[in-house]
Amino acid sequence: MLWVIFLLVAWGAAVVSCTQLCLAAVAAAQAADPGPAADGKVLSLYEAAFLSGGPRRVGDLTLVTMYRERRLLLAHTGWVTVVDPDGRDDLERSLINAIGPEGQSPVRPARAALATAAPVRDLADRLVAAGLAVPASARTNVAVAVRQVRAAGALVLVTAAAALLLVPPAGGRGAVAAWFALPLLLTASCLLIARVEAYPYSRWASPAGQRLLGRFGTPPRRAAAQRSGGGAGDGADGELLTAFALRGPAALPDPALRAALKAHWGH
Structure with a gap:
């Protein structure tokens, strides 16, 4: 039953890293909360x-x-x-x-x-x-948390391989592999969700800033930007x-x- 120790290590790494990523994403969202006039701002x-x-x-x-x-x-x-x-x-x-x-x-x-x-x-x-750009600390925290989840996923694979070596072929390797599949699924799912939900907060622009960028290329916005400065x-x-x-x-x-x-x- 030594393989159970490897399973506990895999679960611990997966749960801790995914929790940290969720907390970092929530903190980034709160840090990038735009002010009431953000959407009406004209970017230079x-x-x-x-x-x-x-x-x-x-x-x-x-x-x-x-x-x-x-x-x-x-x-x-x-x-x-x-x-x-x-x-x-x-x-x-x-x-x-x-x-x-x-x-x-x-x-x-x-x-x-x-x-x-x-x-x-x-x-x-x-x-x-103004809530249009993501603070540097928030970008860093999300990026670090994503790397930790990736490392946890790699650790799950390593510990799974080590555990399978401890189990004889007739000892139910399929069941052991299934137990390790769960923390691997957790880390993979967390990375996928981070790609969809937390990824905008790792860019320079917050969601409100990205909305303004999406409208920046229109002629009225360009004219206003040129009047407000910025070298155009x-x-x-x-x-x-x-x-x-x-x-x-x-x-x-x-x-x-x-x-x-x-x-x-x-x-």
């Missing part, structure tokens, strides 16, 4: 970029905006060069400072520095306070920046520009 382009792709998307949008306005150069090798050192808003000024006094830097360290700059933190804080221009250029804020580098028609944003450090 920077806000839409943050809700779609986080601080990195905001940094990329700042780079692409200044590049499109010929105020900096982006090489396909992954280097950025400042042409106009006078930023038009706090994000642009922070990016110029991150590039450094020489006016040239690899894209990735400059973007990483901008992601932790005060203007990006303030943007995130405003969106979290008029016409085709504004359309491109809007698409980039929502979809990232995949929205860029220029392969050299996509390469500049994806190039490795120092290349």
Whole structure:
């Protein structure tokens, strides 16, 4: 009956990890509870970029905006060069400072520095306070809990294999396998539910933020976003920046520009 010890270990890991995931998902839902005016808010382009792709998307949008306005150069090798050192808003000024006094830097360290700059933190804080963005702690807790459930599922398989080795072929291995199938089913079901229910809370945007993003591409919203700031221009250029804020580098028609944003450090 030594296999019962392995069964208890499997059940314990499954129950504890699934309980932690449920608690993390509930906490994330409560943390992302929107205010009464959240659904009526008009997102700026920077806000839409943050809700779609986080601080990195905001940094990329700042780079692409200044590049499109010929105020900096982006090489396909992954280097950025400042042409106009006078930023038009706090994000642009922070990016110029991150590039450094020489006016040239690899894209990735400059973007990483901008992601932790005060203007990006303030943007995130405003969106979290409005219930449109998920707090960093909630995203982390859900992600950690999901990894724990996956690890528990793997542990169930290992303990099941070890238990089956302890049971002789004539000793009812089928019954033992059935007992281990239950905690395995529990972890698999919990992961499936998390994929459907908790997954939105692991993104940057809360459900309310995602609803606003879904309406952001309509012309009235784009016009309001351009009036409220965020680097969007008029016409085709504004359309491109809007698409980039929502979809990232995949929205860029220029392969050299996509390469500049994806190039490795120092290349």
